[in-house]
Amino acid sequence: MAPRLSDADHEMMKAMIQRDEPTKQIAQSIPCDPRTVRKAKARYRLFESTQTPPNRVGRHKKVTPYKQDVLLKSLAQYPTTDRTEMVTLLHDGFEDDVSLSTISRSLKDARWTRKNCHPVAQQRNPxxxxxxxxxxxxxxSYQMIFIDESGADRRVGYRKKGWAPSGVTPIQVGRFNREQRYQILTAYTQDGIELARVYPxxxxxxxxxxxxxxxxxxCGRWPHKKYVxxxxxxxxxHNDELEPMCAEAGVELLYLPPYSPDLNPIEEYFAGLKNFIKKPGPELSELFKKDFQAFLQACVDTVGKRSQTIGPHLDVLHERPGDASLDALVDVIFNVPILIDVPQVKTDGPRDATCAAKTSFPVLIFHLVAEPFGIIIYGPVNRFRDHQICQVHYRW
Structure with missing residues (x-):
């Protein structure tokens, strides 16, 4: 008996059906039998889902699938909506009074959870x-050097969560007034920190x-390593002396678009650095009390020398000069930029994430806040999953 398809496979199949992709192509991407795809298409025409709705016994749900769909579409547009506002939404739209617990159960059934929002500036220019x-x-990737700065003071090392008996709030005693603030100016490559300064x-x-x-x-000159x-x-x-100085050294300058820190992988390094500052270990903890600037420099060096090149929690294989043929199994985490080579495939579809991954040249796989996507690469690829973590087997 063939194994059941996972929820991620069903979501991926639904997305490909909505794009009117051929049955054979969908079956190869999942992978599954073409008959499974044809049955899923029939279910989608009936229920707008690749899975048959459960035939429940007992009372019908107060929040019907149609009402739930309206609610989820509203939350997709306004994710910070409170549960009381959801009750008002259903009352105004359907004249239906539901309780807060009913809203909670409906969201749980849809596998929606409450979490921190990712802020995106409205001033972004696509x-x-x-x-x-x-x-x-x-x-x-080995030609790039990312530069940015971040500020820190002693408050960044204070932990906000603690342990205490149930019903008791933990108390942390310390000096929480603002002290001397330090800047961390860093040059970051795929091999780690190239140069860093810590100064008040x-x-x-x-x-x-x-x-x-x-x-x-x-830095090197074109086309060698570290020249961008x-x-x-x-x-x-934007210093007037900066561009001539770099041009004389054979180094190019490239500026990020406005309000786009998510396109700079050094932000992942800074996030890992500040997490490390909160739990540095017994040796650096004493230095934190005596000399905070030296403590920051030690943390920068420690995190920068780790083997993981995109954040302290990832282990990603990058392009390197002279690589002839590598079998790479890459765990791609969304909103972490990773460069990979894909074969040239012509596409006539809408210009979306799928088409971007099907064009020629190295492409930057990045996170679309409005429509999270899986990696879709046609060529020497085993499969992909329309999920937060996807595995791509690719030879370059």
Whole structure:
């Protein structure tokens, strides 16, 4: 007996059916028997789902599938809606009074949970983001150096959660007033930290120029390693002396589109760094009390030397100069930029994540907040899953 398809497989099949993809192609991607796909298409025409709705006994649910669909579509557009506002939504739309517990059960049945929102600036320009991704596709991952700065003071090391008996709030005694703030200016590559400085105060154009001047000694010229500097649009990043200095050294500058920190993988490093600061171990804990600047520098060096190159929790295989043929099994985590080569395949479909992964040249696999997607690559690929973590077997 063939194994049951997982929920992720059903979601992926539903997405491919909505795009009117051929039955044979869907069966190869799942993978499953073509008869399974034909039956799923018939169920989708009847129920708008690839799975048959359960034939329950007993009382009918107060929140019917249609009402639940309306509720979920509203939450997809306004994810911060409170449960009392959901009750009002159903009352205004269907003149139906439901309780808060009914709302909770309906969301649980739909496998929706409450979690922290990912903020996205409304001022983002999609065209500028597309242009940046197009420019980025010309480079290999080993040619890139990402530059950014982050601030920290002693408060970043304080833990916000603690243990206590049930019904008792844990109490943490400490000095929570704001002290001297330090800046961490970092140059980040796929091999880890290339150069980092920790200093008090703020960053200005003079200090940043001196940092870049020191960094250029570690950079190569085209087409060698580390010849592209990528940074955001902070005012001191646009120094009049910076571009001629980099051009003389054979180094290119590439600026991120406005309000797009998610396209800079150094943000993952800073997140891992601040997590490490909260639990540095007994040796660095003493340094935290005595010399916070030296403590920060030690943390930067420790996290930067880890073998994982995109965040402390990932182990990703990158492109390297001279690689002839590698069988890579890559765990791709969304909103972490990863460059991979895909074969050239012409596509006439809408310009979405699927088509982006089917074009030629290295492409940046990134997270779409409005429509999370799985990786769809046609070529020497075993399968993909329309899920948060997908595995791609690819030879380059």
């Amino acid at each position: 065209e500028l983001r597309d242009l940046y991704l197009y420019k980025l596709s010309r480079y290999k 105060g703020s960053t200005d154009a003079v200090l940043f120029k001196d940092f870049i001047e020191q960094l250029l000694h570690s 500097l990528i940074m955001d649009n902070a005012s001191f990043h």
